[in-house]
Amino acid sequence: MTITTDLGTDLSRGDANKKPNNTKTAAAAVVTGGGLAAFGLSRRSWAGLGLAAGGAYLAYHGITRIGPYIGKVRVSYTIHRSPEELYNLVRNPQTWSEFAQGIETNRKEDGELALVLGQGLGFKLTSGIRITDEQPGSYIAWSSVPGALEHRGVVHFKPAPGDRGTELSVALEYKIPAGTFTQALGMLYGQGPEPLVRENLRRLKQFAEAGEIPTTTGQPTGTRGVRGSALRILYRETKAQPPQQQARMAGD
Amino acid sequence: MKALCYQGKEKLRVETVDDPKILNPRDAIVRITRSAICGSDLHIYDGYIPTMEPGDILGHEFMGEVVEVGSKVENLKAGDRVVVPFTIACGNCFYCKQQLWSLCDNSNPNAWIAEKMYGYSPSGLFGYSHMLGGYAGGQAQYARVPFADVGPLKIPEGLSDDQVLFLSDIFPTGYMAAENCEIKPGDVIAIWGCGPVGQFAIRSAYLLGAEKVIAIDRFPERLNLARQGNADVINYEEVDDVIEELKWMTGGRGPDACIDAVGLEAHSNTIPGWYDTAKQSMRLSFDRPLVLRQAIQACRKGGVVSIPGVYGGFLDKIPFGAAMNKALSFRTGQTHMMRYMQPLLQRIENGEIDPSFVITHRIRMEDIPNAYKMFRDKQAHCIKVVIDPWAEQAAA
Numbered sequence: 001m002t003i004t005t006d007l008g009t010d011l012s013r014g015d016a017n018k019k020p021n022n023t024k025t026a027a028a029a030v031v032t033g034g035g036l037a038a039f040g041l042s043r044r045s046w047a048g049l050g051l052a053a054g055g056a057y058l059a060y061h062g063i064t065r066i067g068p069y070i071g072k073v074r075v076s077y078t079i080h081r082s083p084e085e086l087y088n089l090v091r092n093p094q095t096w097s098e099f100a101q102g103i104e105t106n107r108k109e110d111g112e113l114a115l116v117l118g119q120g121l122g123f124k125l126t127s128g129i130r131i132t133d134e135q136p137g138s139y140i141a142w143s144s145v146p147g148a149l150e151h152r153g154v155v156h157f158k159p160a161p162g163d164r165g166t167e168l169s170v171a172l173e174y175k176i177p178a179g180t181f182t183q184a185l186g187m188l189y190g191q192g193p194e195p196l197v198r199e200n201l202r203r204l205k206q207f208a209e210a211g212e213i214p215t216t217t218g219q220p221t222g223t224r225g226v227r228g229s230a231l232r233i234l235y236r237e238t239k240a241q242p243p244q245q246q247a248r249m250a251g252d
Numbered sequence: 253m254k255a256l257c258y259q260g261k262e263k264l265r266v267e268t269v270d271d272p273k274i275l276n277p278r279d280a281i282v283r284i285t286r287s288a289i290c291g292s293d294l295h296i297y298d299g300y301i302p303t304m305e306p307g308d309i310l311g312h313e314f315m316g317e318v319v320e321v322g323s324k325v326e327n328l329k330a331g332d333r334v335v336v337p338f339t340i341a342c343g344n345c346f347y348c349k350q351q352l353w354s355l356c357d358n359s360n361p362n363a364w365i366a367e368k369m370y371g372y373s374p375s376g377l378f379g380y381s382h383m384l385g386g387y388a389g390g391q392a393q394y395a396r397v398p399f400a401d402v403g404p405l406k407i408p409e410g411l412s413d414d415q416v417l418f419l420s421d422i423f424p425t426g427y428m429a430a431e432n433c434e435i436k437p438g439d440v441i442a443i444w445g446c447g448p449v450g451q452f453a454i455r456s457a458y459l460l461g462a463e464k465v466i467a468i469d470r471f472p473e474r475l476n477l478a479r480q481g482n483a484d485v486i487n488y489e490e491v492d493d494v495i496e497e498l499k500w501m502t503g504g505r506g507p508d509a510c511i512d513a514v515g516l517e518a519h520s521n522t523i524p525g526w527y528d529t530a531k532q533s534m535r536l537s538f539d540r541p542l543v544l545r546q547a548i549q550a551c552r553k554g555g556v557v558s559i560p561g562v563y564g565g566f567l568d569k570i571p572f573g574a575a576m577n578k579a580l581s582f583r584t585g586q587t588h589m590m591r592y593m594q595p596l597l598q599r600i601e602n603g604e605i606d607p608s609f610v611i612t613h614r615i616r617m618e619d620i621p622n623a624y625k626m627f628r629d630k631q632a633h634c635i636k637v638v639i640d641p642w643a644e645q646a647a648a
């Protein structure tokens with residue numbers, strides 16, 4: 001059975017009526033326009049104001065031409081458990097508190113799952129999903145609810161060769177409005193979609209096979225200093241632990 | 253507690269840090285009674301291992317007494333005397349189940365870093381960079397041991413700490429290097445490097461039935477120790493050409509297998525050696541593979557090159573044409589510790605070997621920074637340094 005990664009073209013179909021977009025020239029227009037506007041304002045003269053107005057229009061022209069960015073993520077892990085066991089683990093949002101990091105899930109009454117994908121600076125990147133199709137022990141397909149960060153995906157649970165367990169594969173497609181700028185903004189709050197999916201799947205594998213997530217948060221350390229603290233951020237060692245891990249550490 | 257902390261290239265400091273605590277249900281806390289400095293620690297000291305952070309606690313060869321266990325550890329209790337392997341393994345993944353313990357999928361919290369460099373991540377190690385987990389190490393008074401139901405080996409009464417400490421790394425490492433040579437009756441094994449791993453590889457090769465071991469180094473005390481293990485020796489500073497010497501000593505055949513027990517800081521006063529050193533000092537390459545080149549050239553056709561020596565990154569100018577056309581096999585890897593610890597403990601109990609023969613220096617915590625320098629520069633006939641983390645007065 002092949003893993004379906006082609007999720008159709010629905011995500012891009014809605015833009016068929018928009019003008020063709022060229023993100024590079026649009027981005028160039030924004031940068032040039034913004035630069036001209038700033039320069040014009042700094043002149044503090046009528047000519048400067050005129051220049052600023054022209055620059056601002058150029059920037060606006062660029063921003064409206066930047067089309068949506070459509071990204072794809074594909075991650076696969078082989079996990080030494082049966083497809084049914086893994087299906088049950090994934091299907092139950094309760095277990096996510098054992099391993100999920102950077103994703104909070106809240107089940108609403110109407111079956112919708114609200115997701116918080118990253119937060120900071122008083123701003124939250126959220127989405128909401130609904131399961132659109134599933135077969136226990138085999139696959140789960142979902143898509144975002146209207147008004148949320150648009151994406152959809154499918155996770156397959158396929159028996160792995162020999163006695164290796166299950167090949168768990170996630171394929172998802174997401175659309176970010178106003179393309180690269182918003183994507184960059186999103187990455188400030190989270191890690192970007194691919195590491196987010198990959199690391200959470202890795203932690204699911206660790207939880208499913210080893211029963212716990214390997215960690216060094218809370219271990220003794222010598223003086224880190226400025227360099228050490230900066231490196232800790234670079235190596236992503238300052239991220240919050242999954243909620244169950246935090247509860248364990250607080251409890252002792 | 254006191255712990256030996258990395259603060260930069262050639263900068264180590266004994267600091268007072270928090271005691272470790274249980275972080276996961278399969279953890280245990282060990283009060284360390286004996287620890288050691290490894291040759292691979294010197295690569296950290298010399299700044300060749302990437303992803304180190306100031307404040308990291310070093311050390312991966314340690315043993316002691318269990319003082320606390322997590323809620324899911326059933327095979328150990330407080331008071332048990334254990335040796336802790338330097339690799340950390342979950343016991344349940346594909347690799348652990350295949351006895352490939354140093355390749356565990358689930359013990360590296362920073363697996364993404366190793367994946368960027370290597371494609372896939374090996375297991376986490378104690379005290380050996382953040383790419384390999386960033387775990388606090390064992391040159392300290394206490395250590396937190398993850399997956400304590402898999403790693404630590406219980407030691408029976410009647411054996412001293414000195415006799416069993418090296419089950420934590422160097423004895424299984426030398427043994428696996430020799431086992432990887434696929435020794436058959438009549439085989440002659442050549443071993444580059446008469447440091448502690450090389451010394452254990454010599455004795456392990458004989459335990460596994462080698463006809464003869466030829467050991468290569470330049471320091472007289474290390475060559476003498478090799479002779480005491482029944483090896484013939486070559487001092488490479490006294491011969492014209494090591495490869496021709498090996499050909500002469502093996503009836504023109506070449507050694508059946510070659511062990512590189514030196515790794516990335518190989519030394520040589522030859523033009524290729526200066527080239528490697530220059531490139532490495534300019535950080536144009538990570539490793540100095542002089543010994544590896546020699547081993548490939550020297551090995552007989554169809555033979556095995558066994559590599560316990562640690563390498564980190566990319567090598568330059570490897571004679572791969574020689575390797576391919578002579579049909580060489582390469583066997584390598586960090587030691588699959590849990591495979592060897594119990595059987596080698598058995599050999600120690602039977603009196604077949606007393607690993608304490610490599611110890612030349614015993615020190616306290618405060619002496620560790622100087623001891624690294626002494627060990628690296630081979631001063632004072634240093635071969636192996638062991639640490640008593642609780643000693644107040646200078647030991648004998």
